[in-house]
Amino acid sequence: MAKNRSELVAEVAEKSGLTQKQVSDVLDGVFEVFSSAVANGEKLTVPGWLSVERTERAARKGRNPQTGEEIEIKAGYSVKISAGSKLKAAAGSPN
Structure with a gap:
């Protein structure tokens, strides 16, 4: 839930x-x-739980989904969040 x-x-x-x-x-x-x-642009880590960092995305070509026209997508930033060992353990493993 x-x-x-x-x-x-x-x-x-x-x-x-x-x-x-x-x-x-x-x-x-x-x-x-x-x-x-x-x-x-700093990486923030909470050991065992998670880490958060900014990542760079290179410029690339894409398509407008409505028209199919090729477009240029500018370079930019994104955010990466990674689970730490305690969070992964809490998720368990499939049986």
């Missing part, structure tokens, strides 16, 4: 003993740090 932000905040507040407002403020801070790191 997918969780939205408010469900996540409520569950973390319950498990941590913090108020939902405190948890929400912490999440805002965490995501601001992630955004800042990505904007500055």
